[in-house]
Amino acid sequence: MNNVILPLDSGIATLPLAGGKGANLARLARWGFPVPPGFLVTTPVYHAYVAANGLQAVIDAALTSLDPAQADPAALQAASETIRGAFAAGALPPETAAALRRAYAALGEPPTAVAVRSSATAEDLPETSFAGQQDTFLQVVGADDLLTAVAACWSSLWTARAIGYRARNGIPHAGIGLAVVVQQMVASEVSGVLFTANPLTGHRGEMVIDATFGLGEALVSGQVEPDQYVVDVAARRIVRRQLGAKATVMRGRAGGGTTTETADGSRRQALPDDVILRLAELGTAVAARFGTPQDIEWAWADGRLFLLQSRPVTSLFPLPDALPDDLPLRVMFSFGAVQGILDPLTPLGRDLLMGAFAGLATLFGQPRTLQTQRILYEAGERLFIDVTHLLRHPLGRRLLHAALRLVEPGAAQALAAVAADAHLQPAPGWFRPATVGRLLRFFGPFLRRVPAVLRRPERARMRMQQGIDVLITDxxxxxxxxxxxxxRVDLLEELMRSGFARLLPLLLPPVVSGLASLNLLTRLANSVGHDVLLLTRGLPHNVTTEMDLRLWQAAAAIGQDAAAREAFARRAAAALAADYLAGKLPPRAQTAVADFLEAYGMRGVGEIDLGRRRWREDPTQVMQTLQSYLRIPVAQAPDAVFARGAAAAETAVANLEEALRRTRGGKLKARLARLAFERMRALAGLRESPKFTMIQVFGTTRAALLASGEALAAAGLLDAADDVFYLHAAELREMAAAPGPGWRERVAARRAAYAREQQRVQVPRLLLSDGRAFYEGVTGAAAGDLTGSPVSPGVVEGRVRIVFDPVGTRLQPGEILVCPGTDPAWTPLFLAAGGLVMEVGGMMTHGSVVAREYGIPAVVGVHQATRRLQTGQRIRVDGSVGVITLLEEA
Structure with a gap:
C-alpha cells in the first residue's frame, strides 16, 4: 500500500491525500515546529474501506431524500444513523489492518498512547474551517483499539452536523474523503487554543490564548471555563488576563481512554507569563509561514510547547492586499453601506468604481489611475473608502461625522470611538493649503451657481435634466x-476617466441647493420642536419614487384588462418574465411592462455593480412586484398615498409657520421657512438623480460588454456572456489583444470567490488596517426592544417578512419589510410594505428617502435585524423614535 500511510512530515501530504488537519500538521513538521511524532492514514485507505464494504450505495441512498435547502435536523439524523450503522458493520481489509499495525508499532514500545484525529478533505480550508465536525479519540492504547478508532473517524464524516455543514456551505458530498492523523499523546499539564489574531475584534496585532489544566479536549468541547490572555504582539506584552474557573480537568488513563476530575482552578493561572510570551512568538512564526492568521491547538508538558493542530481563522474579515504602509493606522468605511447594499462586487464592477474615483482625484489635481488611486480598496470582494486623512484633521473629522450621521449612524458611532486612537494624531492630510486651494478652484464655480439655483429652482432643475439627456444620448x-x-474597454475606461467630470457640473449645484434648503428647514423646525420629516412627505422629482409610481401605473393598466389580470393571477413571476421576453404576454400587459422597462430597464438589484443583471435582462422581480401591486386595495393606491403625503407636508409647513411666528423675530423666520420649504420641495428630490444618471450610463456600457461576452462565449473562450464581468479591465484588454485559453478557469475561480462572499452574514461598517472590524449598528436602550435610527415617522404594527433578495419576494400588503439594506431596485416593494426595518442606512440613504415619501414608518441601522427577528412575528415599528417592539411570536 504505497503512499497510503505516510510519515507525519511527508512532503506529499497534500489536502486530497491527508485532509486539512493532516496537511497542515505535515507542513508544521517539515518546517521544524514542535509537533508530536505520528503518521497519516490517507484518504485512499478510506475509499478502499468504503469500496470493500459496499458503503457508497448506502451513502447515496441515504442522501437522496435530503433537501439541502431545508437541512431538516430529523432527516439529517436519520441519514447519518443509516450511514454510520453501515460503517460500524464493515470490516477493515486485511492489508489495511496490517499496515496500520506496523505504523503503530514504529511509534515506540507498546503500549504507546496515541491521539487519533479525523482529517477531512473539506476541513481547515481558508474559506471554511469545518472545525469540530468529525471525531477525535484520545489516549488510544493498543493496535486493536487503534483500528477501531480509525474506522470510527471514517464514520464521523457522516455525522448529522457534518452533512448539514457541507450542505450549508455548498460543499458537495460526492468525492470527499477522510484521512486520519495518529500521533503520540502529549501528557498535557496545560493545553489550549491560540488565535494569532483577535477573533472578536479582528485585530491582527493581538493574540488571544485560552488555557486550561490537563488535556485540551475539555476546553474545545466546552466543558471548562479557561483562562484567557491577550498579548500585544509588537510590544511583547500581556495586555489583558482573565482567570477562568477551570473546574474540570481531563487526563489520560494508563490503560486507555480519559478521565475527568473536578478542581478549583480559579485562583491559579494555568500558564506562566514567560510561557505565554513564548507561545505568542511561536504563533507569530506559524502565522508567518502559513501567510494567514491561525487557530492553533497547543499543549505544555515537561517544560516544552507542542503544536497539535493549526487551521485558518475563517471568522476574520479579510484586509486589503495593497494598503500603503506610510501610516501606522488606516480607517476605511464600507462603500456598500452608503448604497444600502452589502453584497460583494464583481471584479469589473469594482474596477469601474475605483477608476471613477481615480478620475475624481485627477480633477482635484492629483493624477491617478485605476492602479494608483488611494481612495477605494478591495477587501472581501467589496470596496472600502479610506477616510484616514479626513479623520486626522479636526475639520475633516467633523465633516465626516456629520455626513455619516445622515447616511450610516451606526458607522458614525463606531467612528467616534476609533477617532480617539493614538495612531490617528492630528495631521494636515488632505487639508494642506495646496489641496484646499485645488478643492476651492474645482468646487468654487459650482457653489457660485447655488444662489441662482435658489432664486429660480424650477429653471435650474429643467436645465439639469436637459444636460442629463444630452449625456445619456451621447x-x-x-x-x-x-x-x-x-x-468597448476603451468606452469603459473613458467612463472611468471622465464620468465625474461630466456629471458633477450638471448635478452638484441643484442637489447641493436642495440639501441646503433641507438643512435650513431642519434647523427652523428643531427650534420649535417640529418634526422636519413630515415636511418631506410626498417629495416630488425623486426619480426612484417616480419609478415606483410608474410601475403602479403599469399594474393599474394590467388590472383593467381581464386577460392580463388573469395571467398575473395564475402564472409564476418567472414564467411571466419568460413570456414577456418572448413577446407572449397579453397585449395590454406586454405594452405596460415594455413601457416601464423602456424607462427603467437599466435598473436592478445591486445596480451599482456593473456585473449585476438588469431588469431588461431578467424582469422576474418586476413581475413579482406587479403581482403584489395588483393585490393592493384601491384606498391604499400608491399614487393616492403619495398625494396625501404631499398634502400632509403642506399642512405641516403651515403649522411650522404658525409656531415660528410666536417666537422672537417670528415673521421673518416664518417667511424663511416657507421659502426653504418651497425650494426643498423643488430640489431635495434630486438627491437620487446623480446615481440614476450613473446607472443609465452603466446600462449602456454593460450592454456593449455583454455583446462582446456573447461572442467570446460562442468562441469557447468563456462559458457565459456575463463572465466578462469576472475579469478586470486590464485582463479584457489582454484578451482583446491575444485571445487564448485559460480565461474560463480564471473566471470559475472568481465566481467561486464571489459565491463564498455572498454567504457572509456580516460585513463591517468600519474596517481598520490593523484588522479591527466594527459591525454594530445603533445600540439598544430598552430590554426586549430593538432600536436603530428613526428615518421615517409614524407607528405601524404588522407581520415581519425577512427578505435578503427582492427577486423571488411577493410582499403581502401591510407586511413589515426587514432586510439588510436596499438600493432603488428594492423600493417597488415599499408600495406594499406597512413598514421598513434595515440593518444599515441613515437619514439620506435610498430606502429612508423613499420610505418618508410614501409615509412608511422606518427604522434603520438595526444591528442583525434579519437574525433577531423572524418572518411571521408581529411587531410594532415606531419610525419617530427608532424602536421596534415584538408583540407576538410567529
Missing part, C-alpha cells in the same frame, strides 16, 4: 459605435 451613441472588445 453615451448611447458611443456604445453603438464601439463594436469590438477593445473599443
Amino acid at each position: 453615451m448611447a451613441h458611443r456604445g453603438r459605435l464601439a463594436t469590438t472588445l477593445a473599443q
Whole structure:
C-alpha cells in the first residue's frame, strides 16, 4: 500500500491525500515546529474501506431524500444513523489492518498512547474551517483499539452536523474523503487554543490564548471555563488576563481512554507569563509561514510547547492586499453601506468604481489611475473608502461625522470611538493649503451657481435634466459605435476617466441647493420642536419614487384588462418574465411592462455593480412586484398615498409657520421657512438623480460588454456572456489583444470567490488596517426592544417578512419589510410594505428617502435585524423614535 500511510512530515501530504488537519500538521513538521511524532492514514485507505464494504450505495441512498435547502435536523439524523450503522458493520481489509499495525508499532514500545484525529478533505480550508465536525479519540492504547478508532473517524464524516455543514456551505458530498492523523499523546499539564489574531475584534496585532489544566479536549468541547490572555504582539506584552474557573480537568488513563476530575482552578493561572510570551512568538512564526492568521491547538508538558493542530481563522474579515504602509493606522468605511447594499462586487464592477474615483482625484489635481488611486480598496470582494486623512484633521473629522450621521449612524458611532486612537494624531492630510486651494478652484464655480439655483429652482432643475439627456444620448451613441472588445474597454475606461467630470457640473449645484434648503428647514423646525420629516412627505422629482409610481401605473393598466389580470393571477413571476421576453404576454400587459422597462430597464438589484443583471435582462422581480401591486386595495393606491403625503407636508409647513411666528423675530423666520420649504420641495428630490444618471450610463456600457461576452462565449473562450464581468479591465484588454485559453478557469475561480462572499452574514461598517472590524449598528436602550435610527415617522404594527433578495419576494400588503439594506431596485416593494426595518442606512440613504415619501414608518441601522427577528412575528415599528417592539411570536 504505497503512499497510503505516510510519515507525519511527508512532503506529499497534500489536502486530497491527508485532509486539512493532516496537511497542515505535515507542513508544521517539515518546517521544524514542535509537533508530536505520528503518521497519516490517507484518504485512499478510506475509499478502499468504503469500496470493500459496499458503503457508497448506502451513502447515496441515504442522501437522496435530503433537501439541502431545508437541512431538516430529523432527516439529517436519520441519514447519518443509516450511514454510520453501515460503517460500524464493515470490516477493515486485511492489508489495511496490517499496515496500520506496523505504523503503530514504529511509534515506540507498546503500549504507546496515541491521539487519533479525523482529517477531512473539506476541513481547515481558508474559506471554511469545518472545525469540530468529525471525531477525535484520545489516549488510544493498543493496535486493536487503534483500528477501531480509525474506522470510527471514517464514520464521523457522516455525522448529522457534518452533512448539514457541507450542505450549508455548498460543499458537495460526492468525492470527499477522510484521512486520519495518529500521533503520540502529549501528557498535557496545560493545553489550549491560540488565535494569532483577535477573533472578536479582528485585530491582527493581538493574540488571544485560552488555557486550561490537563488535556485540551475539555476546553474545545466546552466543558471548562479557561483562562484567557491577550498579548500585544509588537510590544511583547500581556495586555489583558482573565482567570477562568477551570473546574474540570481531563487526563489520560494508563490503560486507555480519559478521565475527568473536578478542581478549583480559579485562583491559579494555568500558564506562566514567560510561557505565554513564548507561545505568542511561536504563533507569530506559524502565522508567518502559513501567510494567514491561525487557530492553533497547543499543549505544555515537561517544560516544552507542542503544536497539535493549526487551521485558518475563517471568522476574520479579510484586509486589503495593497494598503500603503506610510501610516501606522488606516480607517476605511464600507462603500456598500452608503448604497444600502452589502453584497460583494464583481471584479469589473469594482474596477469601474475605483477608476471613477481615480478620475475624481485627477480633477482635484492629483493624477491617478485605476492602479494608483488611494481612495477605494478591495477587501472581501467589496470596496472600502479610506477616510484616514479626513479623520486626522479636526475639520475633516467633523465633516465626516456629520455626513455619516445622515447616511450610516451606526458607522458614525463606531467612528467616534476609533477617532480617539493614538495612531490617528492630528495631521494636515488632505487639508494642506495646496489641496484646499485645488478643492476651492474645482468646487468654487459650482457653489457660485447655488444662489441662482435658489432664486429660480424650477429653471435650474429643467436645465439639469436637459444636460442629463444630452449625456445619456451621447453615451448611447458611443456604445453603438464601439463594436469590438477593445473599443468597448476603451468606452469603459473613458467612463472611468471622465464620468465625474461630466456629471458633477450638471448635478452638484441643484442637489447641493436642495440639501441646503433641507438643512435650513431642519434647523427652523428643531427650534420649535417640529418634526422636519413630515415636511418631506410626498417629495416630488425623486426619480426612484417616480419609478415606483410608474410601475403602479403599469399594474393599474394590467388590472383593467381581464386577460392580463388573469395571467398575473395564475402564472409564476418567472414564467411571466419568460413570456414577456418572448413577446407572449397579453397585449395590454406586454405594452405596460415594455413601457416601464423602456424607462427603467437599466435598473436592478445591486445596480451599482456593473456585473449585476438588469431588469431588461431578467424582469422576474418586476413581475413579482406587479403581482403584489395588483393585490393592493384601491384606498391604499400608491399614487393616492403619495398625494396625501404631499398634502400632509403642506399642512405641516403651515403649522411650522404658525409656531415660528410666536417666537422672537417670528415673521421673518416664518417667511424663511416657507421659502426653504418651497425650494426643498423643488430640489431635495434630486438627491437620487446623480446615481440614476450613473446607472443609465452603466446600462449602456454593460450592454456593449455583454455583446462582446456573447461572442467570446460562442468562441469557447468563456462559458457565459456575463463572465466578462469576472475579469478586470486590464485582463479584457489582454484578451482583446491575444485571445487564448485559460480565461474560463480564471473566471470559475472568481465566481467561486464571489459565491463564498455572498454567504457572509456580516460585513463591517468600519474596517481598520490593523484588522479591527466594527459591525454594530445603533445600540439598544430598552430590554426586549430593538432600536436603530428613526428615518421615517409614524407607528405601524404588522407581520415581519425577512427578505435578503427582492427577486423571488411577493410582499403581502401591510407586511413589515426587514432586510439588510436596499438600493432603488428594492423600493417597488415599499408600495406594499406597512413598514421598513434595515440593518444599515441613515437619514439620506435610498430606502429612508423613499420610505418618508410614501409615509412608511422606518427604522434603520438595526444591528442583525434579519437574525433577531423572524418572518411571521408581529411587531410594532415606531419610525419617530427608532424602536421596534415584538408583540407576538410567529
